[in-house]
Amino acid sequence: MMDINDDFLELGGHKFSSRFILGSGKFSLSLLEAAIKDAKAQIVTLALRRVNEGGSENILDFIPKDITILPNTSGARNADEAVRIAKLARELGCGDFVKVECIKDSRYLLPDNYETIKATEKLANLGFIVMPYMYPDLNVARDLVNAGAACVMPLGAPIGTNKGLTTREFIKILIDEIDLPVIVDAGIGSPSQACEAMQMGCAAVMANTAIATSGDVRAMAKAFALSIEAGRLAYLAGLGEVSEIARASSPLSGFLE
Amino acid sequence: MLIINGKDESAFIGKSVDEFACQKGFNKEYMAVEINGEILPRDKFDSKFNDGDRVEIVCFVGGG
Numbered sequence: 001m002m003d004i005n006d007d008f009l010e011l012g013g014h015k016f017s018s019r020f021i022l023g024s025g026k027f028s029l030s031l032l033e034a035a036i037k038d039a040k041a042q043i044v045t046l047a048l049r050r051v052n053e054g055g056s057e058n059i060l061d062f063i064p065k066d067i068t069i070l071p072n073t074s075g076a077r078n079a080d081e082a083v084r085i086a087k088l089a090r091e092l093g094c095g096d097f098v099k100v101e102c103i104k105d106s107r108y109l110l111p112d113n114y115e116t117i118k119a120t121e122k123l124a125n126l127g128f129i130v131m132p133y134m135y136p137d138l139n140v141a142r143d144l145v146n147a148g149a150a151c152v153m154p155l156g157a158p159i160g161t162n163k164g165l166t167t168r169e170f171i172k173i174l175i176d177e178i179d180l181p182v183i184v185d186a187g188i189g190s191p192s193q194a195c196e197a198m199q200m201g202c203a204a205v206m207a208n209t210a211i212a213t214s215g216d217v218r219a220m221a222k223a224f225a226l227s228i229e230a231g232r233l234a235y236l237a238g239l240g241e242v243s244e245i246a247r248a249s250s251p252l253s254g255f256l257e
Numbered sequence: 258m259l260i261i262n263g264k265d266e267s268a269f270i271g272k273s274v275d276e277f278a279c280q281k282g283f284n285k286e287y288m289a290v291e292i293n294g295e296i297l298p299r300d301k302f303d304s305k306f307n308d309g310d311r312v313e314i315v316c317f318v319g320g321g
Contacts, residue, residue: 023321032319047320050262050313051283058287059317074320084291088315091289091296159321186321208321 007236009181009204012097012129012150014068018042019198020228021070021183022221023208024059031217032062038221039211045070045099048089060094069094070131074101079118086123098123099153099185100132109159113140117147124148133185136170141178151180153206156197157187160209164193168200175201191220191227198231199239261312274302278314287316 008015022041024032036044044067046059063069071089076082079102086098100123102115116132117140123130129150134140136154144152154171157163164187165171174182181203188194194205205228214220259267261277269277274297278285290297291313297304306312 024319025321027319029319045321046317048289048315049318051281051288051316058284059319060287069317071317072320084294087296088289088291088313089317091299092287092317093299094317206321 007232011131011181014129016042016068018225019204019232020194020225021045021185021204021206022211023206024063025208026212027217029057029059029062032059033064035211035217035221036064036067038218038225040225041067041221043068043070043097045072045206045208046089046094047072047074048085048092049075068097070097070099072099072101072133073119074103076100076102076119077104077115078102078112079115079122082115082119083122083126086119086128087126090128095129096127097129097131100130111135111155113137116140117143120144120149121147131183136167136174138170138173138177141174145178145180149180151183151203152178153183153185155186156184156193157189159186161187162189162210162213163187164189165197168196171197171202172200191223194224195227195231195234198228199234201235204228259306259308259310259312261306262314266306266312267308269306270308271305273305274314277306278302283314283316288314289316290314 009019018040020041021043022039023045073082073085082100082102100119102112103109104112111133113135120130120132131151132144132149133153141152157166183204184197184202185206188207189210197205211220259270
């Protein structure tokens with residue numbers, strides 16, 4: 001039997017025992033540290049913005065030092081802007097990870113796959129560990145592998161919608177065909193959806209809005225952690241077969257006379 | 258004219274990044290600075306702003 005203690009998510013040569021990537025948007029800073037702990041997350045995403053006058057509090061003060069920071073390039077509309085944001089993020093001294101987001105569309109926030117491939121290639125050449133947010137297209141995923149991505153991050157549904165795995169069939173194709181971790185990102189709205197993604201064979205799940213906007217942030221963070229672990233364990237165990245007709249689970253002989 | 262984060266900050270022409278951060282109440286440990294499209298290394302925060310510079314000063318915020 002597979003020992004789940006020896007089961008790691010590997011990204012750019014780094015190993016993680018947690019398969020839950022937590023986004024840090026929309027949280028009150030006072031709740032963030034507890035949510036990270038309850039989520040058992042080891043990777044937390046951050047965004048980059050202009051400093052605000054009088055804002056002495058910084059989000060890094062609320063993130064434990066052993067957490068891997070994953071800056072995103074949100075706000076970038078094309079590859080050049082994503083590269084610029086990634087370089088600024090790296091200058092802040094939190095490592096080489098970057099989640100590439102190239103988004104032109106403001107209504108559905110769907111990633112521009114063409115610009116994402118270009119950004120991934122440039123950033124991988126600059127030594128970044130590149131985690132591209134993408135629309136789940138197999139050809140694009142193959143291009144991202146060739147461009148040097150450390151994983152692919154297909155969306156389950158548009159960002160912040162909590163609609164779940166609306167792209168399920170296409171994510172499954174990526175899992176079957178791509179030899180890199182497939183991390184479902186965006187749209188995951190409930191622990192059961194996260195669990196399903198893991199059961200399918202996703203390497204990890206990223207979520208933010210589902211937790212940050214829930215009624216009890218800490219409880220929801222924990223629910224996600226448990227569901228992702230359960231889904232992973234089920235995937236490793238191998239799900240039983242699905243049948244169209246009933247198959248008795250009790251013996252059909254030896255009835256009492 | 259000196260533009261910092263989209264605003265006219267001409268009063269800081271000839272002043273350093275350090276001085277700007279101090280006066281505005283920014284913690285420079287958490288800042289990354291770009292001047293005219295080039296990243297300013299952390300150990301050069303004593304560099305002075307020049308007339309005509311376009312400056313971006315950013316930090317991490319919550320995001321998904």
